[in-house]
Amino acid sequence: MRKKSNKxxxxxQNSIIxxxxxISVLLSGCGIKGPxxxxxxxxxxxxxxxxANTEQKQHSPAPKSQEN
Structure with a gap:
């Protein structure tokens, strides 16, 4: 019988590690951070x-200035 080489x-072993x-890096990204x-x-x-209020403010036209 031949003995397996160290290489x-x-x-x-390196491929398993x-x-x-x-896998651990991929699984660490799952889930919710925080409480x-x-x-x-x-x-x-x-x-x-x-x-809703901020959306209305952003999409409403600027008030027209009234000149006299």
Missing amino acids: SSMRK LAFFI LTQKSVQVKAQQQTDY
Whole structure:
């Protein structure tokens, strides 16, 4: 029987380590950053009205100046 060379076993070990590293990097990007709580209904409603108000301000034409 022939003994496996050190190079082939090192390559296999390095490829396994690399695979685990890549998988861990990919999995670390999943999920939500920050606290895992839901916002209350009041906060959501307030954010929606704030967003609507800013949208109206941005899309409304500039007031015309009245010259006398």
